[in-house]
Amino acid sequence: MPGSTFGELFRVTNFGESHGPAIGCVIDGCPPGMALSEADIQPELDRRRPGTSRHVTQRNEADAVEILSGVYEGRTTGTPICLLIRNTDQRSKDYGNILDTFRPGHADYTYWRKYGLRDPRGGGRSSARLTAPTVAAGAVAKKWLAAQYGTTFTGWMSQLGDLPIPFEDEAQIPLNAFYAPNAGIVPQLEAYMDALRKDGDSCGARIEVRARSVPVGLGEPLYDKLDADIAYAMMGLNAVKGVEIGAGFASVAERGSVHGDALTPQGFAANRAGGVLGGISTGQEIVVSIAIKPTSSIRTARPSIDRALQPTEVQTFGRHDPCVGIRATPIAESLLALVLMDHALRHRAQCGDVRLDVPPIEGPV
Numbered sequence: 001m002p003g004s005t006f007g008e009l010f011r012v013t014n015f016g017e018s019h020g021p022a023i024g025c026v027i028d029g030c031p032p033g034m035a036l037s038e039a040d041i042q043p044e045l046d047r048r049r050p051g052t053s054r055h056v057t058q059r060n061e062a063d064a065v066e067i068l069s070g071v072y073e074g075r076t077t078g079t080p081i082c083l084l085i086r087n088t089d090q091r092s093k094d095y096g097n098i099l100d101t102f103r104p105g106h107a108d109y110t111y112w113r114k115y116g117l118r119d120p121r122g123g124g125r126s127s128a129r130l131t132a133p134t135v136a137a138g139a140v141a142k143k144w145l146a147a148q149y150g151t152t153f154t155g156w157m158s159q160l161g162d163l164p165i166p167f168e169d170e171a172q173i174p175l176n177a178f179y180a181p182n183a184g185i186v187p188q189l190e191a192y193m194d195a196l197r198k199d200g201d202s203c204g205a206r207i208e209v210r211a212r213s214v215p216v217g218l219g220e221p222l223y224d225k226l227d228a229d230i231a232y233a234m235m236g237l238n239a240v241k242g243v244e245i246g247a248g249f250a251s252v253a254e255r256g257s258v259h260g261d262a263l264t265p266q267g268f269a270a271n272r273a274g275g276v277l278g279g280i281s282t283g284q285e286i287v288v289s290i291a292i293k294p295t296s297s298i299r300t301a302r303p304s305i306d307r308a309l310q311p312t313e314v315q316t317f318g319r320h321d322p323c324v325g326i327r328a329t330p331i332a333e334s335l336l337a338l339v340l341m342d343h344a345l346r347h348r349a350q351c352g353d354v355r356l357d358v359p360p361i362e363g364p365v
Contacts, residue, residue, distance in 0.1 A: 018127035032078030138334020161203035200299030205325025216283035225279025246274025268363030
């Protein structure tokens with residue numbers, strides 16, 4: 001299936017279906033000699049895992065990762081790394097009623113028209129279940145980037161449905177189910193989700209992601225710009241309908257005298273560019289924001305058609321996230337890590353010998 005491989009030098013091929021025996025990925029291009037075990041990957045998968053709160057799907061998957069190849073005596077060999085995650089809690093019978101119909105807003109109709117058939121069990125390849133291998137691969141990229149450059153990644157939810165989440169304290173992000181950087185608003189978010197589930201409906205979310213200690217010089221003009229590849233990667237995440245880098249759409253209302261980040265001997269005066277200029281990293285934080293649409297699989301009955309193109313009504317009775325954005329933060333972090341890893345290797349291959357007698361400048365976020 002074309003479209004299942006991402007990256008050039010750090011290539012990740014994703015495989016499996018939501019209700020198949022297993023899902024996973026093959027990573028090709030990881031440098032040799034890096035210490036790697038399941039223990040390096042599992043914590044990231046646990047952050048994305050279903051069934052961790054009443055606000056997400058209650059599908060009970062351990063998401064236990066197995067390293068099948070590419071590691072010998074605890075270190076990467078430079079050969080393909082195969083990561084496997086077994087599916088253990090499928091309930092395919094929940095999808096019997098949509099075998100011949102199409103969920104509005106879902107990929108059911110387009111998969112059927114493109115391939116002539118589709119796997120209705122949990123959405124098959126179109127399921128967000130397939131983001132687990134992405135997170136597993138992202139964990140490998142995160143470890144290498146941290147070792148080489150000290151790069152770290154932080155993401156949070158900045159809006160749930162029509163509720164903005166003011167940023168207060170980064171330390172609060174891992175302490176609640178929403179990855180919200182604000183403890184005071186969590187009860188309101190919980191009440192919002194409880195009402196949504198009671199109504200049989202869903203909502204969208206906005207996620208912010210930042211990468212810190214990113215080396216300057218990543219990205220290749222004209223068509224392999226770093227920000228272009230970041231946007232490409234984020235749009236590959238299920239339900240994403242918009243991507244902003246830095247100031248994003250707010251740039252429209254700004255004047256050039258304000259928007260351009262002034263350079264000083266001490267560093268950049270601001271970071272409206274989001275850490276990328278001309279498609280090349282500046283050494284500042286990479287700042288990304290994504291918009292996630294409401295979940296398409298909901299219990300509310302909606303008009304649709306069947307495979308005979310006759311009118312019908314669709315309800316979905318499987319276990320679904322009323323807001324897929326709740327578990328999207330670690331996925332978005334992983335996608336950003338995969339892009340930076342790939343570009344770091346590409347930069348090293350072409351420009352690894354470039355030396356300037358001045359240090360890179362940084363600046364505020």
